[in-house]
Amino acid sequence: MLHVNENYSKIKPTYLFAEIAHRVAAHQKAHPDAKVIRLGIGDVTEPLAPSVIAAMHKAVDDEAGKGDFHGYGPEQGYAFLREKIAQVDFQDRGIDISADEILVSDGAKCDCGNIQELFGADVKIAVGDPVYPVYVDTNVMAGRHDIQLLPCTAENSFVPGPEGCTADIVYLCYPNNPTGAIATKAQLQAWVDWANAKKALILFDAAYEAFIRNPEIPHSIYECKGAKTCAIEIRSFSKTAGFTGIRCGYTVVPNGLVAYTADGSEVPLRPMWMRRQTTKFNGASYITQRGAEAIYSPEGQRECRDIIDFYLGNAKLMKDALKSLGYTVTGGDNSPYLWVNVKGDSWAFFDKLLKEANVVTTPGAGFGKAGEGYIRISAFNSRANVLEAIERLKKVL
Numbered sequence: 001m002l003h004v005n006e007n008y009s010k011i012k013p014t015y016l017f018a019e020i021a022h023r024v025a026a027h028q029k030a031h032p033d034a035k036v037i038r039l040g041i042g043d044v045t046e047p048l049a050p051s052v053i054a055a056m057h058k059a060v061d062d063e064a065g066k067g068d069f070h071g072y073g074p075e076q077g078y079a080f081l082r083e084k085i086a087q088v089d090f091q092d093r094g095i096d097i098s099a100d101e102i103l104v105s106d107g108a109k110c111d112c113g114n115i116q117e118l119f120g121a122d123v124k125i126a127v128g129d130p131v132y133p134v135y136v137d138t139n140v141m142a143g144r145h146d147i148q149l150l151p152c153t154a155e156n157s158f159v160p161g162p163e164g165c166t167a168d169i170v171y172l173c174y175p176n177n178p179t180g181a182i183a184t185k186a187q188l189q190a191w192v193d194w195a196n197a198k199k200a201l202i203l204f205d206a207a208y209e210a211f212i213r214n215p216e217i218p219h220s221i222y223e224c225k226g227a228k229t230c231a232i233e234i235r236s237f238s239k240t241a242g243f244t245g246i247r248c249g250y251t252v253v254p255n256g257l258v259a260y261t262a263d264g265s266e267v268p269l270r271p272m273w274m275r276r277q278t279t280k281f282n283g284a285s286y287i288t289q290r291g292a293e294a295i296y297s298p299e300g301q302r303e304c305r306d307i308i309d310f311y312l313g314n315a316k317l318m319k320d321a322l323k324s325l326g327y328t329v330t331g332g333d334n335s336p337y338l339w340v341n342v343k344g345d346s347w348a349f350f351d352k353l354l355k356e357a358n359v360v361t362t363p364g365a366g367f368g369k370a371g372e373g374y375i376r377i378s379a380f381n382s383r384a385n386v387l388e389a390i391e392r393l394k395k396v397l
């Protein structure tokens with residue numbers, strides 16, 4: 001008899017975005033003329049940077065035989081991209097990461113989900129609450145059900161510390177989705193010191209690092225002393241360069257980072273991740289990687305920064321408006337997300353904004369128990385829609 005992986009029955013139904021879609025569809029059916037503005041899902045709205053578009057057109061010509069045709073590429077990514085990443089994202093910032101420690105992928109979601117395969121079924125996991133659901137669900141699918149939740153609340157400025165954390169692996173994400181909170185260097189250093197002392201691992205998701213504008217805030221976990229012996233960092237070009245539909249990201253697994261066998265022998269993780277990727281992944285496309293490479297040219301950097309400044313401008317407009325209406329708002333300064341304390345039930349507030357303002361947000365309760373009482377508002381939209389949404393919010397709140 002075919003036995004199913006019963007761990008799947010233990011995953012909580014991912015009803016959040018389905019439920020939002022259902023409520024929005026019902027509202028639109030009842031009010032067909034309503035112009036609904038979506039500030040819910042965190043997907044980019046601006047076109048790709050011109051340098052990226054030009055590089056991808058050129059790569060299409062290569063594949064058309066007008067230049068060097070490329071078939072299968074290296075599973076870990078082309079050297080031309082990995083070297084640029086190492087230089088611009090790390091070495092130019094004084095961080096000692098080399099190209100061979102970088103493995104390119106088709107996005108951060110896959111890497112966030114796949115990385116747990118390297119670890120024993122019995123390792124203990126800790127995540128923030130509220131949380132990006134991928135960290136939890138992929139561990140539950142693999143049979144790890146005992147997951148420690150670290151409450152992220154206004155009291156700890158949405159950044160939990162390592163005190164009381166009993167896990168072997170902790171997922172940290174800063175700037176955070178969904179709270180928009182940022183972690184200081186001292187806060188991240190405390191986690192690094194904890195992980196090194198405990199022989200634990202930090203999985204650091206830096207998908208939103210490009211939104212950091214405060215020069216005191218670290219962009220990488222490797223800005224902390226000792227992080228190379230206890231942390232893997234996962235990055236994405238989705239929000240950095242509008243690649244949500246193009247699909248590219250990368251993971252840094254430093255040389256010398258180890259986990260242990262039952263008898264205490266050290267096992268280096270980089271060759272394991274390499275083995276995993278070469279077995280199960282055939283690389284991001286050549287065209288995509290040429291596009292990603294262009295992000296690292298001086299013009300590409302400038303263009304991507306301008307696009308992110310545009311989204312940050314949206315975030316500031318909405319944050320100022322909500323604050324002037326008496327709401328306490330976290331995030332938005334170094335992050336595309338606003339985390340708004342709605343002083344009540346988050347689904348009820350979601351419904352109010354949908355029904356009375358035709359504005360879609362995301363109820364915080366959908367990201368975990370500690371998200372109750374909040375909504376997440378995303379800054380990914382046109383300026384006209386953001387200004388219109390603000391006017392509507394002013395009328396109903």
Ligand code: PLP
Binds near residue numbers: 173
């Ligand atoms: N990590 C976080 C925290 C995210 O919010 C997202 C996407 O929204 C991802 C990872 C996934 O990024 P990608 O589009 O590269 O798969």
